[in-house]
Amino acid sequence: MKSVRTFVALGLGAVATVAAVSTPALAQETGSARSTANQHCVLDTDNGAKSCFSTYKEAITFGTKGRVTDAPNDTRAAVRDQKLQERLSGPRNERGLKSARGSLPAAPAERKVLGTLYSDADFGGGTFTYTGSVGCIRYPEFVSMGSGWNDVVSSVAGGQCNVTLYQHSNFLGSSQTYGGGAPYVGDAMNDQASSVSFER
Template sequence: MPSPAAAAQAPETKPDSHCAMNAETGSVTCYDTFRESVAAATGGRITDAPAPEKAGKDKRFLAKLNAPSREPARAGTAGAHSRAASGVVRVVLYEHAHYEGSSLTVWGPRWCKNDGKWDGEIEKLGGTWNDSVSSLIPANSCHVELFSDPYFQGARQLYTSSTPYVGHAMNDRASSLGLT
């Protein structure tokens, strides 16, 4: 039986994780730092990302994030670390308001076209990301539509710019998303 002192100790909290997800394949790789996840998602183009809570307000970082890649992505290249496979960050999702907590950097081979058609989707936000999004940074002309249920069902909300709080209606409710 644990001692009263041991029972009173707070449970161990998990450290924040910072993951990069290839929107085309759905593969996810997690890193110890936000900087590492952004470097992986951009194929090493951005290696000096600020602390996650500063990213949504850092004009220099946002300009780099939205700058065209000098290398076009090539179909068939593998891995988040390949410069040619990198590329284009579409959205950064955050676990907490004001860009805090864990992050998921979703990337793909090209910018969003903004033509009303989806340029990417996640039909089920799995694992720790289901019902966990509280802030986000859309990038590279992408608009992000969050849905409260998997497979683009339920309540929906569209975001077109850095959003330090997704609002009461969508906070910790997103289960799928579309990128347009």
């Protein structure tokens, strides 16, 4: 009987050890997903600097260098506010592309929102906003998603650019391009994107 108790005790000890070793990894993964859902990050494409904030309003204020300070914290309301979107990115024509200004004199480059990724459908959850003054190009820096953003994107809003999501890093695998806003990226791309580009 003593050998049975010893065997059971050893078996329970092994299970406890396995649980203790694997639990931190699970907690880290869950914490990473949770932190993405609660963070609002901005990446400045001009210098590659990434900063994250606890509110969307703070992220937009930082991302526009204080040019826009009254963005709501409700990301769904923000994406549907046409006047706010024009202040962030400039006006878009009916095809979703930034409208040309004709022969107006060139103004100094102003940091604009190129596009925003959302961790939840319908423009909810955490946000990853890309800003810059260069414009809509395929930035080589985005061959992979930022920390915590790989395989979590569910909706996108194209600021002055069309947003293309790629299934794999290095702009590989299946891809989907979105002009304007997409409250859901579709079943094939939902929680699948590993790289992104912003183009016209």
